[in-house]
Each structure stands twice: as C-alpha cells, then as structure tokens.
Amino acid sequence: xxxxxxxxxxxxIIPAVLIFAFWLQFNICPAQPDPPLxxxxxxxxxxNLRSDSSVTSEVIxxxxxxxxxxxxxxxxxWYKIRLPKPAPCYIKKNLAECSGxxxxxxxxxxxxxxxKVNIRLHPAESSPILxxxxxxxxxxxxxxxxxxxxxxxTQNSFGWIxxxxxxxxxxxxxxxR
Amino acid sequence: xNLFAHMTTFVVFFGLLIIAMSVHEFAHSWTAYKLGDxxxxxxxxxxxxxxxxxxxFWTVILPLLxxxxxxxxxxxxxxxxxxxxxxKNPKRDMIWIGISGPLANxxxxxxxxxxxKAVPLDSFVSYLIRSLVYIxxxxxxxxxxxxxxxxxxxxxxxxxxxxxxxxxxxxxPYGFFIIIMLFGLGMLDRIIWPALNSIMRxxxxxx
Numbered sequence: 252x253x254x255x256x257x258x259x260x261x262x263x264i265i266p267a268v269l270i271f272a273f274w275l276q277f278n279i280c281p282a283q284p285d286p287p288l289x290x291x292x293x294x295x296x297x298x299n300l301r302s303d304s305s306v307t308s309e310v311i312x313x314x315x316x317x318x319x320x321x322x323x324x325x326x327x328x329w330y331k332i333r334l335p336k337p338a339p340c341y342i343k344k345n346l347a348e349c350s351g352x353x354x355x356x357x358x359x360x361x362x363x364x365x366x367k368v369n370i371r372l373h374p375a376e377s378s379p380i381l382x383x384x385x386x387x388x389x390x391x392x393x394x395x396x397x398x399x400x401x402x403x404x405t406q407n408s409f410g411w412i413x414x415x416x417x418x419x420x421x422x423x424x425x426x427x428r
Numbered sequence: 429x430n431l432f433a434h435m436t437t438f439v440v441f442f443g444l445l446i447i448a449m450s451v452h453e454f455a456h457s458w459t460a461y462k463l464g465d466x467x468x469x470x471x472x473x474x475x476x477x478x479x480x481x482x483x484x485f486w487t488v489i490l491p492l493l494x495x496x497x498x499x500x501x502x503x504x505x506x507x508x509x510x511x512x513x514x515x516k517n518p519k520r521d522m523i524w525i526g527i528s529g530p531l532a533n534x535x536x537x538x539x540x541x542x543x544x545k546a547v548p549l550d551s552f553v554s555y556l557i558r559s560l561v562y563i564x565x566x567x568x569x570x571x572x573x574x575x576x577x578x579x580x581x582x583x584x585x586x587x588x589x590x591x592x593x594x595x596x597x598x599x600x601p602y603g604f605f606i607i608i609m610l611f612g613l614g615m616l617d618r619i620i621w622p623a624l625n626s627i628m629r630x631x632x633x634x635x
Binding site (some may be wrong): 328407414 | 549550554621623624625628634635
C-alpha cells in the first residue's frame, strides 16, 4: 500500500532518477557506433539503398543481387546498413584538412578537424546526412568538388534497405586444415 | 548514382508513368460516359491507348525540360473533355468523374500489390510491379491535392455551394504556378510524401 508519506518521497525520487538517467546519457555513454547485427545479402536486382527508412527518402545508390551488406539495426520494415564503398559521400572542405597527396598532386586523404562532422549525400548542406566523422579521423578522398571533398563512406555512415530484400548471408565456418 | 543508372531509371519510370496515366485518364472518360456525357467517347479518349492521352507539351517537352534543368519530375496528361451540361446531375457527377482517376490508380495499385506477393522477388517483373505500384500511388495521391487543375479540386467544387464553387474554379488558370510554388514550400515533404509512404506500407510493397 502506498501512503501519503511514500508518495511524498517518490515525488523527489522520480525526478532524481530522471536527472541521473539524463546525465548518464550524455556523460557516461559516449556515442557508440552501431555494432553489426549480421551479414546480409541482397536478394534481388535494382534495390534502392535509401537515406532514411521511408520509400520517399532519397536514393543513395542501387544495389544488385548477391551484394553483401552489413546490417546494424532493424527498424520496423527496414534494415540500417553500413554504406558500401561505391556510395557517394561528401564532406565540407573547411571541416577537413588534406593530409596526404597522390603523385599527381591531388588530395588523397583528409583529416577531420572537428567532432561530429556530417557526411552528406550531395555536395550541399541541404542534402541528407548519411553519417558523421569525428576529430582526427582520416577519410579517403576520391575527388574535390567545389567546397566539398567527395570521399569514401566512413565507418559511421549508413543507409536503409527494405527488409524483404535482405537475406541473412550463409555463415561459412572457417575450417582449420 | 551514375549517369547510366539515372537514365535507365528515368526511362523505366517514364514508361510506367504513361501506363498509370492512361489508366487514370481512361477512368475519367469511362465515368463521364457512364454518367451520360459522350464527349470523351467521341474524342477518342475512352481507350487505354496511351497515344490518345499524350499531350506533346505537357507529357513530353515539359517533363524533359524540367528534369534536365531542375532534376525534378513533373508531367501532365491531355485533359479529358467533359460537357458539364450533358451530365444527368452535373454538380454531383463531376465529383465522381474527378475522383475516378485517383481511385482507378489506387485500385490498380492494390491489384498489383497482390500480384507482387505472388511473383518471385528477384525477377525483373517484380521490379516493374513495385515501380508501377509506387507510380500509381503517387499519381493518385498527387491528383487528390485540391488545387484546380487537379482532380481533388473537382471534389471540392462539387461539395461547395454554387457561388463559392465558381469563385474556387476561377483560380484554375493559375493552378499550375500555385502547385510549383507549393512544391517550393515543401508540399511534397509535408503532404504527398507522408501519404505515399503510409499507403505503400499498408500495401506492403517495398521500394
């Protein structure tokens, strides 16, 4: 039975717990990259890899049968997957500094200068965000485009695919010979 | 996306859009015919033949120009001629004629979503079906927007009292520009995309 005294005490405990949970969220647990859920395989051709979990979000690229994907999250009828290498990604030049040159004197690598820098689908700030990069992370530059570097997807860049197009890839156990 | 994939998508979509559009226009013509107006039938519009419904400017030139210059896609079919006074109950019948187009698209989408579940997922036919479902739903939802040249406005005009209805019809010449303006203001994001998304989820067709 809950009497008036206990209710009175709860009144203080509940906000205290909430504040503590809130504090934990921001202080103890840093943003962790999603751990992989499983390896999947695309089961049909012309599958849209999208920037969000809706059929109206922008298409990042089109995947074909038997392509391998790394699923990190399940959300209703969608899987969140780590972006495959050919997916287009852009990072703003003033947020990354060139750290490696190719023999033809073109930028090959860049070091990210700030935390939580957005990686985008198009070279424009209005385009969908595909992922983030943190300070001192190195990204592989493909080419320069205006104020942006076109880069290979970072470890923390993701896209969405409808679940029915992904099969769990057969697990091949490594046999020791 | 590379240019080749982009162009292939464009061509496939355009072809499927023509099919969806023909069904849509046929539905208008058929409803008008059933409700007593022969105009559409005599102008050769009571057919699924896409050539009868294509308007060289609105269906071909305008979408191409729009796509090349802005990357957006907007197209329209030749309007079905309706003789208002030939209808048995003009004010009410216009509602049915207007709504029949989107309804036909939704009906086709529902039918195709059933077929989709019976066809192997990795076949090309399956790809065409889910694309066609998407286009039909999009066409249906878009046409229900109540801005005068669009079908949704016919419903509104049929419901409004005569005086308001004719005032409402007066914005028709500016309708196209109003729609373009609404696109710029995010009508797609706020109205059309959420509706399209929900319907696709209900139909269970991924895209």
